[in-house]
Amino acid sequence: MTTILIADDHPLYRDALRGALSQPLNSITLVEACDLPETVSVLEQQEVDLLLLDLHMPGSQDLFGLLHIRKLFPDVPVAIVSGTEDPAIISKIIGVGALGFIPKTASKQNIKDAIQAILAGDIWLPENISDKVESVDESFSQLAEQVASLTPSQYKVLCYMRDGLLNKQIGYNLDIAEATVKAHVTAIFRKLGINNRTQAVLIASQLELEPPAH
Amino acid sequence: MTTILIADDHPLYRDALRGALSQPLNSITLVEACDLPETVSVLEQQEVDLLLLDLHMPGSQDLFGLLHIRKLFPDVPVAIVSGTEDPAIISKIIGVGALGFIPKTASKQNIKDAIQAILAGDIWLPENISDKVESVDESFSQLAEQVASLTPSQYKVLCYMRDGLLNKQIGYNLDIAEATVKAHVTAIFRKLGINNRTQAVLIASQLELEPPAH
DNA sequence: AAGCACATAAGACTTTAGTCTGAAAAGTGT
DNA sequence: ACACTTTTCAGACTAAAGTCTTATGTGCTT
Numbered sequence: 507m508t509t510i511l512i513a514d515d516h517p518l519y520r521d522a523l524r525g526a527l528s529q530p531l532n533s534i535t536l537v538e539a540c541d542l543p544e545t546v547s548v549l550e551q552q553e554v555d556l557l558l559l560d561l562h563m564p565g566s567q568d569l570f571g572l573l574h575i576r577k578l579f580p581d582v583p584v585a586i587v588s589g590t591e592d593p594a595i596i597s598k599i600i601g602v603g604a605l606g607f608i609p610k611t612a613s614k615q616n617i618k619d620a621i622q623a624i625l626a627g628d629i630w631l632p633e634n635i636s637d638k639v640e641s642v643d644e645s646f647s648q649l650a651e652q653v654a655s656l657t658p659s660q661y662k663v664l665c666y667m668r669d670g671l672l673n674k675q676i677g678y679n680l681d682i683a684e685a686t687v688k689a690h691v692t693a694i695f696r697k698l699g700i701n702n703r704t705q706a707v708l709i710a711s712q713l714e715l716e717p718p719a720h
Numbered sequence: 721m722t723t724i725l726i727a728d729d730h731p732l733y734r735d736a737l738r739g740a741l742s743q744p745l746n747s748i749t750l751v752e753a754c755d756l757p758e759t760v761s762v763l764e765q766q767e768v769d770l771l772l773l774d775l776h777m778p779g780s781q782d783l784f785g786l787l788h789i790r791k792l793f794p795d796v797p798v799a800i801v802s803g804t805e806d807p808a809i810i811s812k813i814i815g816v817g818a819l820g821f822i823p824k825t826a827s828k829q830n831i832k833d834a835i836q837a838i839l840a841g842d843i844w845l846p847e848n849i850s851d852k853v854e855s856v857d858e859s860f861s862q863l864a865e866q867v868a869s870l871t872p873s874q875y876k877v878l879c880y881m882r883d884g885l886l887n888k889q890i891g892y893n894l895d896i897a898e899a900t901v902k903a904h905v906t907a908i909f910r911k912l913g914i915n916n917r918t919q920a921v922l923i924a925s926q927l928e929l930e931p932p933a934h
Numbered sequence: 935a936a937g938c939a940c941a942t943a944a945g946a947c948t949t950t951a952g953t954c955t956g957a958a959a960a961g962t963g964t
Numbered sequence: 965a966c967a968c969t970t971t972t973c974a975g976a977c978t979a980a981a982g983t984c985t986t987a988t989g990t991g992c993t994t
Contacts, residue, residue, distance in 0.1 A: 657970060670919035672950070684950095685973045692952065702980090703951075704921050705884035711925045873941060886980070898980095899943045906982065916950085917981075 508534040508625065509553060513545040514560040514587060519610065523558060523587070526614040527621065542566045542574075549579050556625055557584045558608070561599075567665070569602055569713040570653070574661055576603040577654045585624050593638035596631070601642035602650050606630040649709065652698050660697070663690040667703055668710040722748045722839065723767060727759040728774040728801060733824065737772060737801070740828040741835065756780045756788075763793050770839055772822070775802045775813075781879070783816055783927040787868045788875055790817040799838050807852035810845065815856035816864050820844040863923065866912050874911070877904040881917055882924040 510527065514520050520538055527536065537554070539545040541564040548554070559575065561568050575584060585606035586599050596607050606624045608617060609632055616632070623630040631639060656664065659680075666676040673691065677684040695701055698709055724741065728734050734752055741750065751768070753759040755778040762768070773789065775782050789798060799820035800813050810821050820838045822831060823846055830846070837844040845853060870878065873894075880890040887905065891898045909915055912923055 659971065667918065668922070670914070670916065670922055672916065673952095674950085682971085683973055685975090686971075688952065689971085689973075692954095695952085700884070701952085702884060702886070703918055704881065707918050707921050708882070708884055708925065711922065871940065887982095888980085896941085897943055899945090900941070902982065903941085903943075906984090909982085915982085 508555045509537060510534055510556045510558065510621070511537045511539060511545065511548055511554045512558050513539040513542075513563060514558070515540045515563045516560070519560075519587075523617070526617045540564075542571050545575070546578065549575070549582060554579075554582055556621065557582050558587050558621075559584055559604075561586055561588045561590075567668075567710075567713065569598060569650070570665075570710060572599070572602055572604060573650060573654045573713070574658075577656070577661075578658065583624055583627075585620065585630070591632075591635065593635050593640075596635065597639045597642050598646065600629065600631075600639060601647055607632065649712070653709070653713065655697050656694060660690050660694050663687060664694055664706060664710055667691070667694075668707050670707075722769045723751060724748055724770045724772065724835070725751045725753060725759065725762055725768045726772050727753040727756075727777060728772070729754045729777045730774070733774075733801075737831070740831045754778075756785050759789070760792065763789075763796060768793075768796055770835065771796055771798045772801050772835075773798055773818075775800055775804075781882075781924075781927065783812060783864070784867070784879075784924060786813070786816055786818060787864060787927070788872075791868045791870070791875075792872065797838055797841075799834065799844070805846075805849065807849050807854075810849065811853045811856050812860065814843065814845070814853060815861055821846065863926070867923070867927065869911050870908060874904050874908050877901060878908055878920060878924055881905070881908075882921050884921075 512520050512523050514523070517540075520540075524536055524538075527534065537548055537552070539548050545557070545559070545563075549557070557575070557579075559572065560566070561572065563571070566572075572584065572586065575582075583605045584603070585608055586604045587608045587610065588599075589610045590596070591609050591611075599607055605627075606620055606629060608620050608630075612620070612632065620630040662680060663676055666679060671679070673687045674684050677687045680687070691703065691706075694706060698706060700706060700709070726734050726737050728737070731754075734754075738750055738752075741748065751762055751766070753762050759771070759773070759777075763771070771789070773786065774780070775786065777785070780786075786798065786800065789796075797819045798817070799822055800818045801822045801824060802813075803824045804810070805823050805825075813821055819841075820834055820843060822834050822844075826834070826846065834844040876894060877890055880893060885893070887901045888898050891901045894901070905917065905920075908920060912920060914920060914923070
């Protein structure tokens with residue numbers, strides 16, 4: 507019995523994925539989520555054998571969200587579903603720990619192949635670009651490691667910093683004291699090897715892959 | 721007599737452009753620049769009838785640099801040369817005031833056509849994507865307008881802010897007092913409708929179009 | 935000549951940011 | 965049970981950010 511979690515904010519595409527999965531694969535359980543917090547919540551509650559994650563979900567923040575998931579649930583295989591087909595971006599996705607990349611233009615047969623490969627422990631990429639995917643450069647993987655070393659609370663604080671909030675506002679949102687926020691901020695700076703919040707915001711927004719579409 | 725300025729940091733591609741231009745068009749003068757400050761310097765010194773601008777030049781910062789050029793020299797027609805072919809990005813480029821977009825994969829004939837069209841005052845786009853280019857949404861064009869309203873000094877200060885520098889360091893780099901930097905920073909906040917530097921950095925980095933390649 | 939935008943900057947001030955020390959509670963894994 | 969990490973936060977402090985006011989000089993426009 508295999509459990510697959512579909513995390514995508516687009517209901518229609520969730521339907522399409524469900525359709526592509528239910529037919530070829532039997533004895534699977536499908537679970538769905540439409541934003542990042544919900545995805546985390548599902549992963550906490552039940553065992554999941556494969557996560558199909560859309561990079562552009564609300565709260566996901568592209569690679570930033572993927573790093574977060576990888577950090578919290580290192581044992582859950584993750585395949586990224588996205589509309590992008592840029593080899594440079596796909597390289598980074600793989601470099602950050604995803605086991606596969608499924609373009610939204612993939613056929614049902616491709617999706618089926620991909621999922622079976624990933625469930626078997628392989629890395630799966632679209633054929634036409636698998637040779638274009640290179641290993642990411644050292645500075646990026648170092649950055650990814652540093653961001654991945656953040657604790658969940660530190661991650662949340664960094665998310666709010668990236669939205670331009672003051673420490674006081676972050677504390678209000680997370681329902682903790684400003685002193686605690688400051689403690690987290692200092693810890694983040696240490697781990698990222700920086701010394702002010704502007705640099706932290708820059709690092710966080712470097713993990714965005716596309717310009718904001720809205 | 722027509723003067724064309726080629727601004728591209730890649731010497732080989734400058735050569736290629738030069739080759740594509742010297743043959744079909746006669747009675748033109750070619751000038752070259754390899755980074756943004758040099759481009760500005762050339763535009764200050766001589767009349768230029770067309771600027772072929774690479775978005776990814778050192779110091780250029782993508783749309784940020786284009787906005788800067790458009791602000792300083794609103795009468796100089798600008799065509800963007802870039803490797804991207806993403807319609808969303810091209811839409812923004814046109815929305816920010818460029819008169820044309822020439823993909824780096826364009827043929828000599830295409831380049832010739834493009835330049836003649838733009839010199840004649842038309843907007844030129846690659847055929848295969850000209851129908852996919854949409855008008856950019858209101859919030860983005862409003863953002864672009866606000867950034868374009870910055871004075872040259874304010875632009876420079878924002879550039880340094882975006883690099884994570886302190887006011888004191890910015891003052892040292894620009895050889896002005898920290899008090900002056902603060903005055904500029906406050907003016908920038910007013911124009912952008914924000915109240916702290918984190919938000920300024922976010923706006924500036926939203927005008928980046930691709931993740932840093934290096 | 936007068937007006938205007940811009941750049942420069944000092945002074946005084948309030949508010950955030952950020953560090954350091956220390957400490958207590960809660961959870962995690964062995 | 966023990967060690968370890970994480971989260972929480974206070975107090976005291978230094979540094980930086982940001983506002984407001986005022987002012988001088990320059991260059992450009994009308």
